[in-house]
Amino acid sequence: MKVMKVQQMSHHVVFIMLAAAVQCQVNPEMCRYPLGMTGGQIQDEYISASSHWSESTAARFGRLDLDNGDGDGAWCPDIMSEPDGLKEYLQVDLRSLHFITLVGTQGRHADGMGNEFAQRYRIKYSRDGSNWVGWHDRKGRQVIEGNRNAYDVVLKDLEPPIIARYVRFMPVTDHSMIVCMRVELYGCQWLDGLMSYSIPEGHQMIYRGLDVYFNDSVYDGSSAERLTKGLGQLTDGTWGLDDFLHSHIYGMWPGYDYLGWNNKSLPKGYVEMIFEFDRVRNFTSMKVHCNNMFSRGVRMFRQATCYFRSGSDWESDPVTFRPEVDRISQGARFITVPLGDRTASAIKCRFHFSDVWMLLSEVAFQSGSAVYNTSLTSRKHGHPTNLLPGEDPTHKVDDSNTRILIGCLVAIIAILLAIIVIILWRQVWQKMLEKASRRLLDNELSARLAVQTRAFSSLHSSLTSDSGSTSNSTYERIFPLCSDYQEPSRLIRKLPEFAQSMEHLGPSISSRALASSGLDGAPHYAEADIISLQESADSYSIAAVNMNLFAGTDSSMREFPRHKLTFKEKLGEGQFGEVHLCEAEGMQDFLDEDLSIEGNNESPLLVAVKTLREDANKNARNDFLKEIRIMSRLRDPNIVRLLAVCVDTDPLCMITEYMENGDLNQFLCMLRLKESADEDKSRPEEKEGESMVSYSKLIGMAVQIASGMKYLSSLNFVHRDLATRNCLVGKNYTIKIADFGMSRNLYRGDYYRIQGRAVLPIRWMSWESILLGKFTMASDVWAFGVTLWEIMTLCKKQPYSQLSDEQVIENTGEFFRDQGKQVYLPKPLCCPDRVYNDLMLSCWRRNAKQRPSFQDIHTQLMESLA
Known part of the structure; x- marks a missing residue:
C-alpha cells in the first residue's frame, strides 16, 4: 500500500x-x-x-x-x-x-x-x-x-x-x-489564470435551409448585447470539428462547438474580445482554434491585434500577428499568436475577418507570473513603477520563469531520490526482521494447524460469553425506524466484535448482512494476483469470521508424506507460490468417504500441489494457513477439494484434486460442435466421436459451474477469477471449479499486468471491478457470463479478441458512462437467442443489483435443458 x-x-x-x-x-x-x-x-x-x-x-x-x-x-x-x-x-x-x-x-x-x-x-x-x-x-x-x-x-x-x-x-x-x-x-x-472574457453575441447562419447557431450556450456571465464577466465554450476544453455542422457532443445542434460571427453584421471588420486575468502575468503566446472551411465561406482570421493593460488604461503599442493564408486545407487548427512576453492583467484582441464568417472554438494562453519593477520597463510599456523601499531602480529583474522552473525540477528530483532511498532502506530492514523471526514463525504455523478446531471453538465461546458488550458490524445494515437523523456512533467497529454481533443476529441475518456488502472485504477464492482500490488486509479478517459458518464441519487435515509426491508439471505461478501437477502415492488412505476415486486404489493419484515459497513473508504464510482452513470446509461436488497438507517443514503445501482431462479451456479447444444442437438427447454419447460435443453437453457443463458458484455464493465467497481455465474436467464431462489458473504460461495473455506487479483478468472482469476495485458476487456473475460465452464458442477465441488490453479497459469506461457506446461479446453461433439475450446479457448489466443471482442462473440453465 x-x-x-x-x-x-x-x-x-x-x-x-x-x-x-x-x-x-x-x-x-x-x-x-x-x-x-x-x-x-x-x-x-x-x-x-x-x-x-x-x-x-x-x-x-x-x-x-x-x-x-x-x-x-x-x-x-x-x-x-x-x-x-x-x-x-x-x-x-x-x-x-x-x-x-x-x-x-x-x-x-x-x-x-x-x-x-x-x-x-x-x-x-x-x-x-x-x-x-x-x-x-x-x-x-x-x-x-x-x-x-x-x-x-x-x-x-x-x-x-x-x-x-x-x-x-x-x-x-x-x-x-x-x-x-x-x-x-x-x-x-487552471494554469491560464483567465477569469472572464467579453465577446459579441454569436450570429446565426442559414446553410441550405438549415439553421446553424454559433452562440455561447454555456456562458456563465451576463449576456446583454455583449457577453461579459464570464467564461464559456472558448474555455471548455472542447475543440470543434473540421465540419462545423457536426459536434463532438451527442445530441447538440449544428454549429454547437463554435462561436461564430458574420462579417456583414460587424461593420468594423473585426471581432473584439477582452480577456481578464487573475493577476498581472507575463504572456508569451495565445492559441486560438479556428475553423477554415472556406468552401462554406468560413476562414481563419486574417490578422490579430492585441492590446495590453496592467492598470486602468490600455497600452498604445499593440502586438500584431498575421497567420499564413491556407487555401488548400479546410481542416480546423490551432493558430499560435506570439504575444512578445508582454505583461498585463487584461488583453484586448481584435480578430479581423478574411471571409464572410469567422468561427472560433477554443482560446488558451501561455504565461507566467510577471515581475516588472524597473524604470525602463515601466517607461516602455506605460506601467506605473512598483519599486519596493530601498530598491535600486536600475536593477533589472529577469522576467523569465526558466530559472524558477529549473530550481523546481532539481528540488523535485532530490525529493524523489530521497523517497527511493527511504523505501529501499525500509525494505532491507523489513527483510532483516523477517529472517530474525522465521524460526519462531515456523513453530507457530505447525501448532496453529494442529489445534485449529479447538481454537475456533474457544474463539467462538469467548466471543459469545461476553454478553455485556455490544458492537455494530461493519457490514451490518440496520436502518432506523424513522427517517430522522441518527447521531453517529462513537464505537470502534472492528473484528472480532463483528463475529459476536453476527452471532446474536442469527444465521439468516448474518448471511444477508454479508451479502449486502458491496466491498472487496468478502473472502475470495481465486488465486490470481488481483489488486483493488481498497485495502486487502481486512479480507482475511472477514474470512476468519465466515469460518464460523462452517463451525460444524470437520476441518482436520492430515499431514501427507512429502516423499510420496512425484512432480509432473508446473501448472501456474503466483506472487507468493507455485502450483504443480504431481502424482501422490497412497493418497487413497487420506481421502474422506464421500470423495470417490475411480481406478485402481494401488495406482498413484493425480493431484495439484500448491506451494508457498520459503522466502514468503509472515503475512503470506498466515494467509496460506487461513486458505487451508477455508478450503478444508468446502464440500460441493463441483468445487475442487482439499485432500491433505504438508506443513511440517518448508515449503508449506496444500494438496487438492486434479481431474484427468485437465482444464476446461484446453478440453473445449480440442472439440467440435455437432452440426445440429437439437439432436436427440438420448443418443448414446459414444456415437458422437471423441472430438464431437453436443449443445446439451455444453449447457450441462455450464449448469455444473453455476451449481458450484451457487454454493460459493451461499457462503458469501467471491471467486474473482472465474473462467474456463480455472475449471477442471473429469470423466463424463464432470466439471469442478478450481483457483489456480494464475500466471500459467499458457494463459499469460489472459492477464493484464499492472506496472509489472499485479495481474488482472480484465477480459472476464466487470466494469466496477476494473474501475472501482469492487469484487462481489455480482462481479462473479459478470465473469460467469464470459465463461458461458467461452463454453458456447468452444474457447476458439479469447473474449474481446478484436480489442487490445487498453481498448478493453476503455470499453469499461463506456459501461461507466452508460451512453450506449459499450461493446458486448457477440452471440456465439450455436447459442440460442434466449440464452444470449436472457442470460448472458443480463450477467453484463451495468447495474450490479440488476444482474441475476447464481440461483437464478442455475434454474434458468436447467430449464433450457428440459
Whole structure:
C-alpha cells in the first residue's frame, strides 16, 4: 500500500512537472485528478457549510471515503433540506482556480446506524468568492442525480466543466428530509489564470435551409448585447470539428462547438474580445482554434491585434500577428499568436475577418507570473513603477520563469531520490526482521494447524460469553425506524466484535448482512494476483469470521508424506507460490468417504500441489494457513477439494484434486460442435466421436459451474477469477471449479499486468471491478457470463479478441458512462437467442443489483435443458 502511495505521489509530481513545462490548453479527458477532499490536501479550514447538525457532522467531515471505512463521517445540515435546494450548502475552497470535470458524492451509513444521503443536488461556483453562478449542463438542466443509498460512491461528469476556486454542493429533495453528504472534486489547476472574457453575441447562419447557431450556450456571465464577466465554450476544453455542422457532443445542434460571427453584421471588420486575468502575468503566446472551411465561406482570421493593460488604461503599442493564408486545407487548427512576453492583467484582441464568417472554438494562453519593477520597463510599456523601499531602480529583474522552473525540477528530483532511498532502506530492514523471526514463525504455523478446531471453538465461546458488550458490524445494515437523523456512533467497529454481533443476529441475518456488502472485504477464492482500490488486509479478517459458518464441519487435515509426491508439471505461478501437477502415492488412505476415486486404489493419484515459497513473508504464510482452513470446509461436488497438507517443514503445501482431462479451456479447444444442437438427447454419447460435443453437453457443463458458484455464493465467497481455465474436467464431462489458473504460461495473455506487479483478468472482469476495485458476487456473475460465452464458442477465441488490453479497459469506461457506446461479446453461433439475450446479457448489466443471482442462473440453465 505504501508503494502504491509513493507511485501515486510520483504520478502527481510528473503531472506538475509537465504542467509547469507546457502550459497549454486543458484536455478534459486527462484533467481528472482528485483535488484533495479524499486525500486531505484540502485542509479543514477551507471546507465550510451553511450549517451543521452537530459537531460530529460539521463541514470538515464531508470528505469522500473511497477506502470504504465505517461511513460515520459526513456533513449534515442543521435543518431539513427543502425542495428548491438553495438554502443549505457545503462549500469547498480550492485556494486557486481549477478546471473541474467530475464530482463524486456519497452518503452516511455509519455501519448501519445512519441512512442519510442526497438523492439530488445542485452546484454553484465562484471564481472570486462574491459572484456565484449556478451550474447547468449543455441542455440547461441544473439538478444532478445523486445517491440511491448511503454506501456507494456516485461519480458525475460535469458537462460542461467549470472553472472556479469555490464550489458549493446544495442538496435537493422532493420533500423535507434529512440529508448528509461526502464529496470529492476532480480536475486540475487552471494554469491560464483567465477569469472572464467579453465577446459579441454569436450570429446565426442559414446553410441550405438549415439553421446553424454559433452562440455561447454555456456562458456563465451576463449576456446583454455583449457577453461579459464570464467564461464559456472558448474555455471548455472542447475543440470543434473540421465540419462545423457536426459536434463532438451527442445530441447538440449544428454549429454547437463554435462561436461564430458574420462579417456583414460587424461593420468594423473585426471581432473584439477582452480577456481578464487573475493577476498581472507575463504572456508569451495565445492559441486560438479556428475553423477554415472556406468552401462554406468560413476562414481563419486574417490578422490579430492585441492590446495590453496592467492598470486602468490600455497600452498604445499593440502586438500584431498575421497567420499564413491556407487555401488548400479546410481542416480546423490551432493558430499560435506570439504575444512578445508582454505583461498585463487584461488583453484586448481584435480578430479581423478574411471571409464572410469567422468561427472560433477554443482560446488558451501561455504565461507566467510577471515581475516588472524597473524604470525602463515601466517607461516602455506605460506601467506605473512598483519599486519596493530601498530598491535600486536600475536593477533589472529577469522576467523569465526558466530559472524558477529549473530550481523546481532539481528540488523535485532530490525529493524523489530521497523517497527511493527511504523505501529501499525500509525494505532491507523489513527483510532483516523477517529472517530474525522465521524460526519462531515456523513453530507457530505447525501448532496453529494442529489445534485449529479447538481454537475456533474457544474463539467462538469467548466471543459469545461476553454478553455485556455490544458492537455494530461493519457490514451490518440496520436502518432506523424513522427517517430522522441518527447521531453517529462513537464505537470502534472492528473484528472480532463483528463475529459476536453476527452471532446474536442469527444465521439468516448474518448471511444477508454479508451479502449486502458491496466491498472487496468478502473472502475470495481465486488465486490470481488481483489488486483493488481498497485495502486487502481486512479480507482475511472477514474470512476468519465466515469460518464460523462452517463451525460444524470437520476441518482436520492430515499431514501427507512429502516423499510420496512425484512432480509432473508446473501448472501456474503466483506472487507468493507455485502450483504443480504431481502424482501422490497412497493418497487413497487420506481421502474422506464421500470423495470417490475411480481406478485402481494401488495406482498413484493425480493431484495439484500448491506451494508457498520459503522466502514468503509472515503475512503470506498466515494467509496460506487461513486458505487451508477455508478450503478444508468446502464440500460441493463441483468445487475442487482439499485432500491433505504438508506443513511440517518448508515449503508449506496444500494438496487438492486434479481431474484427468485437465482444464476446461484446453478440453473445449480440442472439440467440435455437432452440426445440429437439437439432436436427440438420448443418443448414446459414444456415437458422437471423441472430438464431437453436443449443445446439451455444453449447457450441462455450464449448469455444473453455476451449481458450484451457487454454493460459493451461499457462503458469501467471491471467486474473482472465474473462467474456463480455472475449471477442471473429469470423466463424463464432470466439471469442478478450481483457483489456480494464475500466471500459467499458457494463459499469460489472459492477464493484464499492472506496472509489472499485479495481474488482472480484465477480459472476464466487470466494469466496477476494473474501475472501482469492487469484487462481489455480482462481479462473479459478470465473469460467469464470459465463461458461458467461452463454453458456447468452444474457447476458439479469447473474449474481446478484436480489442487490445487498453481498448478493453476503455470499453469499461463506456459501461461507466452508460451512453450506449459499450461493446458486448457477440452471440456465439450455436447459442440460442434466449440464452444470449436472457442470460448472458443480463450477467453484463451495468447495474450490479440488476444482474441475476447464481440461483437464478442455475434454474434458468436447467430449464433450457428440459
